Amino acid sequence: MYLIFTEDDGWHTNQLIKAFENNNKLVTTAKINESSIIVDKNPRIIFEGKEIYLEDIDGAFVRGIPGGTLEEVCFHLDILHFLELHNITVYNNTLCIEKSVDKVRTSCILNAHKIPTPKTFITSNIKDLKRLRNKFSGTLCVCKPIFGSQGKGLEILDDDNIHPDYENLSNVYYLQEFLEHPDNKFVDWRLFVINNKVIAAMTREGKTWINNVAHGANCKLFNPNDEMKKLAIDSSLALGMNYSGVDIMLHKDGYSVTEVNSIPAWKGLQSVYDDKNIAEEMISDFLRISG
Ligand SMILES: Nc1ncnc2c1ncn2[C@@H]1O[C@H](COP(=O)(O)OP(=O)(O)O)[C@@H](O)[C@H]1O
Ligand SMILES: [Mg+2]
Known part of the structure; x- marks a missing residue:
């Protein structure tokens, strides 16, 4: 069973x-x-x-x-x-779920594997919060809950929003450089990897800077180039995932991996495909390894 x-x-x-x-x-x-x-x-x-x-x-x-x-x-x-x-x-295997459920650990792993990922400062020392924020000169600063998902609880810290939502953050502050699309569009890409192959991909175009499908982003079929595929596969390998949903953004310095999901939703992604069933592909891989 x-x-x-x-x-x-x-x-x-x-x-x-x-x-x-x-x-x-x-x-x-x-x-x-x-x-x-x-x-x-x-x-x-x-x-x-x-x-x-x-x-x-x-x-x-x-x-x-x-x-x-x-x-x-x-x-x-x-x-x-x-x-x-x-x-x-x-x-997905338990170890990769542990590694990716926590955004701090994911950032550290991607960075240690030399996979481009946004510059990120993390502290639980409230006294360092201001000091770290001030290091973001010339870029906006994104603050994320480390156990977040589906774009929940993300905020931009700036002169109008100096204080992060302390209550929701449980005293861990994950501050990240804001990646601006070269054409100022609210766009990122989700690549879906199974057994180290990219099996599906879409562009997500957000109504706001948060491009999650749960935030109403528009999904479009996307054919990733080799560089993006390699980033997605390398990220999946770095975290040891059986399958994953990799988020990639583009900014002035090139592509950057913002997230590697071990429990991704795929309803938005499925909606751009008529000719493949993503659940079938996952289950076929799962049955292959579970014997
Ligand atoms: N550093 C960043 N710069 C600009 N936008 C970002 C950044 N990080 C995340 N975003 C936007 O917020 C969305 C959600 O961020 P993500 O890190 O994937 O967290 P979640 O687990 O909530 O999906 C991304 O899909 C992207 O649209
Ligand atoms: Mg995400």
């Missing part, structure tokens, strides 16, 4: 269920934050009151890791590690 860890039964989960079923695989959904584990000589997982022996689980697809206390988030990741310790394929 295959598991999908998901918090909602929406479009993405339905796409995955259909793809499993098209491959004649039994699949069930589970909420990770309602799951329990039994660590004894017969390791088991419990959801909706049912105890499942790990040998009955063929693999787990992770569609979401809910926020929570540090203890809860650790425990949810521990559940994924628990499955992997018993040779169950977790997709």
Whole structure:
């Protein structure tokens, strides 16, 4: 039996269920934050009151890791590690989810692999916040929550908005140079990588500088050049992802990778394709490695 860890039964989960079923695989959904584990000589997982022996689980697809206390988030990741310790394929793998769920770690990994990524300063020392902000001379400064996604909680710090949203940031300030498109357009690209190949791509044109589909960006089919494909593949390799959604922006110095998502949404991307099914491609790769 295959598991999908998901918090909602929406479009993405339905796409995955259909793809499993098209491959004649039994699949069930589970909420990770309602799951329990039994660590004894017969390791088991419990959801909706049912105890499942790990040998009955063929693999787990992770569609979401809910926020929570540090203890809860650790425990949810521990559940994924628990499955992997018993040779169950977790997709995306737990380590890459850990590396990418936190924007600080992603930035450090991309930078260490010499992949162009925006200049970023991070502090939890409020006294350094002003000092670091002042280092952005000549560019605007973007402040992001380190556990953010879908463009939530991003803001530009400038003379009109001196103070970041302290409450939402939980005392970690991630400040990044604002990348301006050479033609001043609100455009970036999402490249979707599976098993180190770019299988789909789109241009996202935002209504504001935040180009996420969840913010109403317009999606268009896009044929990336070799340089962009290499950036996406190198980023995916640097983070050890089975599949990923890589965000690339263009500014005066060239392309820059702003994010590597281990749990990307793909509804916007799917909408620009008639001839391929992204969920099918992911599940086919997942089944290949889970045997
Ligand atoms: N450094 C930046 N300069 C300009 N725009 C940015 C920058 N970083 C992010 N953005 C815009 O904000 C969007 C969301 O940022 P991202 O880092 O991908 O966070 P999220 O996890 O919320 O998607 C990007 O798709 C892009 O449109
Ligand atoms: Mg993004």
